[in-house]
Amino acid sequence: MGLLNGLKDSVTRVTERLFSASEPKRIGIYGPPNAGKTTLANRIARDWTGDAIGPESHIPHETRRARRKENVDIERNGKTVSIDIVDTPGVTTKVDYKEFLEHDMEKDDAVRRSREATEGVAEAMHWLREDVEGVIYVLDSTEDPFTQVNTMLIGIIESQELPVLILANKIDCEDSNIQRISNAFPQHETIPLSALEGDNMDEVYDKIAEYFA
Numbered sequence: 001m002g003l004l005n006g007l008k009d010s011v012t013r014v015t016e017r018l019f020s021a022s023e024p025k026r027i028g029i030y031g032p033p034n035a036g037k038t039t040l041a042n043r044i045a046r047d048w049t050g051d052a053i054g055p056e057s058h059i060p061h062e063t064r065r066a067r068r069k070e071n072v073d074i075e076r077n078g079k080t081v082s083i084d085i086v087d088t089p090g091v092t093t094k095v096d097y098k099e100f101l102e103h104d105m106e107k108d109d110a111v112r113r114s115r116e117a118t119e120g121v122a123e124a125m126h127w128l129r130e131d132v133e134g135v136i137y138v139l140d141s142t143e144d145p146f147t148q149v150n151t152m153l154i155g156i157i158e159s160q161e162l163p164v165l166i167l168a169n170k171i172d173c174e175d176s177n178i179q180r181i182s183n184a185f186p187q188h189e190t191i192p193l194s195a196l197e198g199d200n201m202d203e204v205y206d207k208i209a210e211y212f213a
C-alpha cells in the first residue's frame with residue numbers, strides 16, 4: 001500500500017509539473033558581446049520585478065559569468081508567463097586581453113578578465129546544451145549579422161529544438177539595419193527594438209509570451 005501511495009504521489013507531482021502554468025521557463029539571452037544583452041535583461045527585470053540583474057558596459061565582456069533573475073512574471077492578455085532570465089557573456093571566437101588594455105586597465109587585471117571571459121563563454125555554451133529551455137538571441141542591428149559565431153550558435157539552438165526569438169537591437173541608431181538581420185535568418189522572426197530607449201518593448205513582451213509560454 002505504502003509503495004502504491006508513493007507511486008501515486010510521484011505521478012501527481014509529475015502531472016502537476018507538466019501542466020502547471022506557474023513553473024518558470026529558463027530563458028537564456030545569447031548573442032555576441034556588446035549586442036545589448038545585459039541592457040535588455042535589466043530592462044525586462046526592471047519592468048516586471050522592479051530591480052536589475054547586472055551592470056551594462058561599453059567594455060566588451062563585462063558580463064563574464066552568467067547571471068540569473070528568477071521568477072520574472074510577464075503578464076500578457078490576462079495570462080502570466082513566468083521565466084527565469086539568464087544573462088550570458090557574449091560568445092566570441094576570441095577573447096584577447098589586449099582589448100581590455102585599450103580600456104585603460106592594468107595588464108594583470110586585463111589578463112585575469114580575459115581568462116574569466118573565456119570561462120564565461122564555455123559556461124554559456126554548456127548552459128545552452130544542458131540548461132536553457134528557450135533563447136532570446138540579441139543582435140546589434142548596426143553590425144553585420146553574417147558571422148561564424150551567429151551562424152554556429154543559431155545552428156546549435158535549432159539542433160536543440162529550442163524556441164528562439166531573434167531581436168534586432170539598437171534601432172535608435174541611425175545606421176541600424178533590421179532587414180539585414182531578417183535576411184541572415186529568414187527561418188526566424190526578427191523583432192526590432194531599442195533595449196536602451198525601451199522602443200517596441202510591447203511587441204517584445206508579446207513575443208516572449210507567445211514563444212515561451
Ligand SMILES: Nc1nc2c(ncn2[C@@H]2O[C@H](COP(=O)(O)OP(=O)(O)O)[C@@H](O)[C@H]2O)c(=O)[nH]1
Pocket residue numbers: 032033034035036037038039040055056057058060061062063090169170171172173193194195196197
Ligand atoms: N544606442 C543603443 N545602445 C545600446 C542599446 N542597447 C545597449 N546599448 C549599449 O551597448 C553597450 C553594450 O551593452 P550591454 O548591454 O552591456 O551589452 P552585452 O555585452 O550584450 O551585455 C552599452 O554601452 C549599452 O548602453 C540600444 O538599444 N541602443
Ligand SMILES: [Mg+2]
Pocket residue numbers: 037038039062063088089090
Ligand atoms: Mg552583458
